[in-house]
Amino acid sequence: MRVLVVEDERRMAAALQRGLQAEGFAVDLAHDGEQGLHMARVGDYDVVVLDIMLPRLSGYNVCKQLRAEENWVPILMLSAKDGEYDMADGLDLGADDYLTKPFSYVVLVARLRALLRRDAGRRPAVLSAGDLTLDPARRRVQRGEEPVELTPREFALLEYLMRRHDEVVSKSEILEHVWDTFDTDPNVVEVYVGYLRRKIDAPFGRGALQTVRGAGYRLAGDGG
Amino acid sequence: MRVLVVEDERRMAAALQRGLQAEGFAVDLAHDGEQGLHMARVGDYDVVVLDIMLPRLSGYNVCKQLRAEENWVPILMLSAKDGEYDMADGLDLGADDYLTKPFSYVVLVARLRALLRRDAGRRPAVLSAGDLTLDPARRRVQRGEEPVELTPREFALLEYLMRRHDEVVSKSEILEHVWDTFDTDPNVVEVYVGYLRRKIDAPFGRGALQTVRGAGYRLAGDGG
DNA sequence: CCTCGACCACCAGAACTCTCATGGCGTGGA
DNA sequence: TCCACGCCATGAGAGTTCTGGTGGTCGAGG
Numbered sequence: 001m002r003v004l005v006v007e008d009e010r011r012m013a014a015a016l017q018r019g020l021q022a023e024g025f026a027v028d029l030a031h032d033g034e035q036g037l038h039m040a041r042v043g044d045y046d047v048v049v050l051d052i053m054l055p056r057l058s059g060y061n062v063c064k065q066l067r068a069e070e071n072w073v074p075i076l077m078l079s080a081k082d083g084e085y086d087m088a089d090g091l092d093l094g095a096d097d098y099l100t101k102p103f104s105y106v107v108l109v110a111r112l113r114a115l116l117r118r119d120a121g122r123r124p125a126v127l128s129a130g131d132l133t134l135d136p137a138r139r140r141v142q143r144g145e146e147p148v149e150l151t152p153r154e155f156a157l158l159e160y161l162m163r164r165h166d167e168v169v170s171k172s173e174i175l176e177h178v179w180d181t182f183d184t185d186p187n188v189v190e191v192y193v194g195y196l197r198r199k200i201d202a203p204f205g206r207g208a209l210q211t212v213r214g215a216g217y218r219l220a221g222d223g224g
Numbered sequence: 225m226r227v228l229v230v231e232d233e234r235r236m237a238a239a240l241q242r243g244l245q246a247e248g249f250a251v252d253l254a255h256d257g258e259q260g261l262h263m264a265r266v267g268d269y270d271v272v273v274l275d276i277m278l279p280r281l282s283g284y285n286v287c288k289q290l291r292a293e294e295n296w297v298p299i300l301m302l303s304a305k306d307g308e309y310d311m312a313d314g315l316d317l318g319a320d321d322y323l324t325k326p327f328s329y330v331v332l333v334a335r336l337r338a339l340l341r342r343d344a345g346r347r348p349a350v351l352s353a354g355d356l357t358l359d360p361a362r363r364r365v366q367r368g369e370e371p372v373e374l375t376p377r378e379f380a381l382l383e384y385l386m387r388r389h390d391e392v393v394s395k396s397e398i399l400e401h402v403w404d405t406f407d408t409d410p411n412v413v414e415v416y417v418g419y420l421r422r423k424i425d426a427p428f429g430r431g432a433l434q435t436v437r438g439a440g441y442r443l444a445g446d447g448g
Numbered sequence: 449c450c451t452c453g454a455c456c457a458c459c460a461g462a463a464c465t466c467t468c469a470t471g472g473c474g475t476g477g478a
Numbered sequence: 479t480c481c482a483c484g485c486c487a488t489g490a491g492a493g494t495t496c497t498g499g500t501g502g503t504c505g506a507g508g
């Protein structure tokens with residue numbers, strides 16, 4: 001698999017190159033927007049990792065230009081640290097997924113693989129259950145129009161429950177996937193379910209996160 | 225690769241089986257010590273995952289018995305939750321590595337692969353630098369004979385530095401490997417280096433963990 | 449020698465995660 | 479119906495991690 005990484009910061013670029021090569025990707029680097037655009041045009045890549053903040057031509061414009069030329073290579077955008085550019089705009093310009101810094105190396109690789117698996121040009125999934133929405137890339141949750149602030153662990157738990165909404169999910173499944181650990185006190189799940197309810201249900205008079213006694217929990221898709 | 229999992233708790237056993245199968249291992253289960261011993265004898269496995277607390281015959285004794293019969297199949301032991309058995313004894317009986325519960329699924333798989341890569345029957349590595357020793361499996365650190373208590377993050381940082389002792393390790397390398405993240409504030413490394421110094425150097429009048437200005441840090445192998 | 453900028457050490461405090469203990473509630477059996 | 483038991487909810491609190499700010503130190507250059 002051929003990957004083009006467009007990133008001006010040398011250290012970041014080198015780290016990405018090393019990491020991705022270790023995963024078996026063939027990695028080319030471009031250090032500014034113009035070079036990146038040129039290489040993306042002629043290089044026949046399977047996927048492009050594109051920083052937004054770039055000298056000469058922003059990642060923003062690289063993406064826009066490529067799409068204008070009907071080049072549908074999958075693009076994974078990396079957000080700026082400050083909020084100058086909104087990732088949502090990046091998506092509107094035709095990026096396929098985005099990551100906000102700082103991001104985990106594992107997550108980056110997982111997203112790249114997901115991009116490579118599916119048809120190019122599709123939008124990243126935004127999970128929903130009733131009027132509850134969760135955007136894994138932007139790390140944002142809303143109940144209706146109202147944003148909800150979650151800690152990392154709460155977010156991971158909700159994401160897992162939303163991916164399996166309307167199913168009954170056992171505590172041991174949750175521990176495996178959200179905590180990645182065997183033989184941990186299941187009470188920690190109960191505690192975090194409690195935290196979530198206080199944030200996504202109680203303030204809205206809902207009861208979407210239901211207990212199924214003896215079996216686990218279910219996140220109701222109809223909003224509870 | 226064929227794996228035998230000897231574990232009596234049904235849920236744990238099922239989770240291990242599913243997880244390892246997903247990694248491409250062929251997994252057989254035994255639910256007590258006698259069955260496990262029998263299967264290990266005749267089954268020609270590449271590695272055995274062996275719980276200590278087992279009905280009928282402890283993992284302890286299964287291991288001892290196999291080694292007495294000159295069966296050198298690599299064995300990864302899982303510790304009891306309570307401290308009834310000491311893992312060090314397990315190693316003395318011929319286990320090749322051990323994990324203490326609760327453990328991460330990712331760590332388990334990594335250890336299994338490590339076992340499969342190297343010659344069977346060898347002891348797990350205990351890292352050392354001067355009179356500083358670190359046992360990754362038992363999660364224990366000593367300065368000379370004196371045990372040192374570390375938090376998980378401190379331990380991970382020290383482990384990485386010890387694996388590369390006498391080398392200069394840059395902050396970005398540390399962030400990548402210990403924090404698994406790009407573009408995080410490097411100050412967090414400085415803070416944790418400070419914590420480590422207060423635990424492994426200052427109380428012993430040492431200076432093993434050295435700053436290399438502009439380059440990173442070095443853990444001196446001669447004890448500083 | 450002094451200044452300046454970059455890099456680093458360290459304190460303080462906030463946020464987050466997890467453990468423990470207690471009490472409520474449902475379910476099944478007497 | 480009432481009780482007993484197991485499952486779950488929740489408050490409290492401790493330990494850990496991380497952020498931000500401040501000040502020190504080193505090296506280069508005037």
